Amino acid sequence: MPSFSSSRRKRSRFSPVTRQVLLYLFFLLPAALDIAQGMAGTLGPNPTSVCLHDFGRYAFRFLLASMVISPLKRFVSVDLMLYRRPLGLLAFTYAALHVFFYVVVARHLDTHILWQDFTTRPFLTFGVITFLILAALAATSTRRAIRALGRKWVPLHRLAYLAMLLATIHYTIAFKTWHVEPFLYGAVALFVLALRLVPKPPRRSVR
Amino acid sequence: MEAYRYPQPMASEITPRSYFLSRRTLIAGAAGSMLAVGHTDQTAQAAAGHAGGEAGWPAPEKPTPRNDVTQYNNFYEFGTDKSDPAELSGAFKPLPWSVQVDGMVDNPRIWPLEDLTRQFGQEERLYRMRCVEAWSMVIPWNGFPLAAMLKAAGPKIGARYVAFTSVFRPSEMPGQRGGLFALKWPYVEGLRLDEAMHPLTLLATGVYGEALPAQNGAPIRLVVPWKYGFKGIKSITRITVTDRQPPTSWNLMAPEEYGFYANVNPAVDHPRWSQGSEQVIGEGSLFRTARKPTQLFNGYAEQVADLYQGMDLRKDF
Numbered sequence: 462m463p464s465f466s467s468s469r470r471k472r473s474r475f476s477p478v479t480r481q482v483l484l485y486l487f488f489l490l491p492a493a494l495d496i497a498q499g500m501a502g503t504l505g506p507n508p509t510s511v512c513l514h515d516f517g518r519y520a521f522r523f524l525l526a527s528m529v530i531s532p533l534k535r536f537v538s539v540d541l542m543l544y545r546r547p548l549g550l551l552a553f554t555y556a557a558l559h560v561f562f563y564v565v566v567a568r569h570l571d572t573h574i575l576w577q578d579f580t581t582r583p584f585l586t587f588g589v590i591t592f593l594i595l596a597a598l599a600a601t602s603t604r605r606a607i608r609a610l611g612r613k614w615v616p617l618h619r620l621a622y623l624a625m626l627l628a629t630i631h632y633t634i635a636f637k638t639w640h641v642e643p644f645l646y647g648a649v650a651l652f653v654l655a656l657r658l659v660p661k662p663p664r665r666s667v668r
Numbered sequence: 669m670e671a672y673r674y675p676q677p678m679a680s681e682i683t684p685r686s687y688f689l690s691r692r693t694l695i696a697g698a699a700g701s702m703l704a705v706g707h708t709d710q711t712a713q714a715a716a717g718h719a720g721g722e723a724g725w726p727a728p729e730k731p732t733p734r735n736d737v738t739q740y741n742n743f744y745e746f747g748t749d750k751s752d753p754a755e756l757s758g759a760f761k762p763l764p765w766s767v768q769v770d771g772m773v774d775n776p777r778i779w780p781l782e783d784l785t786r787q788f789g790q791e792e793r794l795y796r797m798r799c800v801e802a803w804s805m806v807i808p809w810n811g812f813p814l815a816a817m818l819k820a821a822g823p824k825i826g827a828r829y830v831a832f833t834s835v836f837r838p839s840e841m842p843g844q845r846g847g848l849f850a851l852k853w854p855y856v857e858g859l860r861l862d863e864a865m866h867p868l869t870l871l872a873t874g875v876y877g878e879a880l881p882a883q884n885g886a887p888i889r890l891v892v893p894w895k896y897g898f899k900g901i902k903s904i905t906r907i908t909v910t911d912r913q914p915p916t917s918w919n920l921m922a923p924e925e926y927g928f929y930a931n932v933n934p935a936v937d938h939p940r941w942s943q944g945s946e947q948v949i950g951e952g953s954l955f956r957t958a959r960k961p962t963q964l965f966n967g968y969a970e971q972v973a974d975l976y977q978g979m980d981l982r983k984d985f
Binding site: 499507512566574581584634 | 733735736739740744748751801803850851921922925937938939940941942944945947949950952954955956959
């Protein structure tokens with residue numbers, strides 16, 4: 462298969478790790494903008510809720526983005542594998558901000574209210590499990606963890622597919638009525654999942 | 669008619685007195701600037717209403733800033749985001765307007781809006797507003813009691829309910845053009861006749877001393893402060909007195925989640941979330957929202973609890 466990355470393209474000025482870090486930092490910008498606007502008072506009457514929901518949506522977007530990297534390589538030979546890890550970490554970062562805004566900012570760490578919420582709001586169950594998966598994946602994304610887990614790493618990180626589906630449910634039933642956006646995100650999630658189920662051609666030795 | 673006494677929300681519930689006092693100077697300033705653009709009488713009334721604390725009543729709770737009241741709305745006819753009603757209501761031109769009053773009344777008629785305000789006047793009512801989504805505001809409405817209009821219409825013997833219908837103008841209301849995911853249009857609501865006749869029940873034509881902006885339900889809307897906000901149907905075109913319980917929009921959409929009564933009740937949760945407390949819009953900061961416990965009948969229990977005597981509020985939620 463022809464590969465986009467190595468031979469044909471000029472070598473980047475930056476090392477792979479630097480490029481990963483730059484991508485990660487660049488995409489923290491939406492969070493920084495929201496928080497800056499919130500502090501400046503230009504995010505409307507309920508800035509907390511805007512941040513909460515924006516961060517949740519960004520978490521979902523980055524999760525989906527990280528999940529299309531592999532099919533991009535497999536089906537259209539675009540190799541962005543270098544950026545899969547920072548995209549996954551961005552998904553986790555935004556999910557963590559999302560949870561922080563819910564648990565600390567909106568609910569004041571009040572365990573009574575949080576418990577009440579957790580037992581009366583089914584969509585939270587889906588959200589919590591999604592977050593736990595993303596946290597586990599982020600924690601095992603270091604080189605050392607990959608080495609330590611060995612062959613178990615791949616099946617563990619397939620949980621990302623489950624996270625994608627749970628996030629879809631979480632987002633879809635969080636509203637009073639049906640909204641269009643969750644279905645769009647869900648369609649992408651199902652598409653990525655369907656691609657994953659396309660059988661791989663048997664390996665042939667090329668040489 | 670004697671002025672109706674109702675509980676003004678207490679400043680002490682959320683607002684330090686010093687804040688409140690300094691705010692009063694702000695209101696004076698705001699009143700001055702509004703006078704300059706010619707809303708003399710209403711603004712004077714508004715100022716008088718705010719100053720209630722000096723007349724020996726409990727000082728009113730701090731009203732939610734005007735900007736928040738007019739920028740954070742649920743009005744699905746314009747869109748489902750809280751900012752949509754303010755942003756997407758530019759095409760809505762409510763005037764001229766009239767309200768048809770019909771059904772089981774002695775004097776069915778079509779009231780031009782000007783006649784309504786001329787005949788029934790306008791008073792200021794500082795009311796709590798509790799949204800079913802567990803957030804709340806304190807809003808200075810201008811309007812007249814629905815009871816005044818109903819008395820003029822003369823409900824017939826046997827009448828038990830009042831049905832309300834909102835406007836249907838898809839060309840001016842983008843939210844009415846979305847099909848699949850939307851509520852059914854036009855929005856409809858209803859009250860029992862005794863609820864409708866209750867002196868707290870208001871037909872509002874203004875907010876903060878000025879005519880209602882489109883996003884708040886221009887030019888005339890219902891305000892029932894002891895019920896969840898969705899009962900307060902906006903942009904009313906028709907009021908029908910009837911002998912059977914009328915359909916209501918959110919109840920049609922999800923009957924197990926939104927009842928006909930929809931009385932504010934911290935003990936009866938929404939199936940998908942708790943109603944025990946509420947976020948106070950306009951208070952708190954980005955990193956710490958303001959929350960307070962929700963009160964039975966939104967704090968108006970003394971005035972309205974007897975309407976529901978003997979009823980199971982869990983069943984008739």
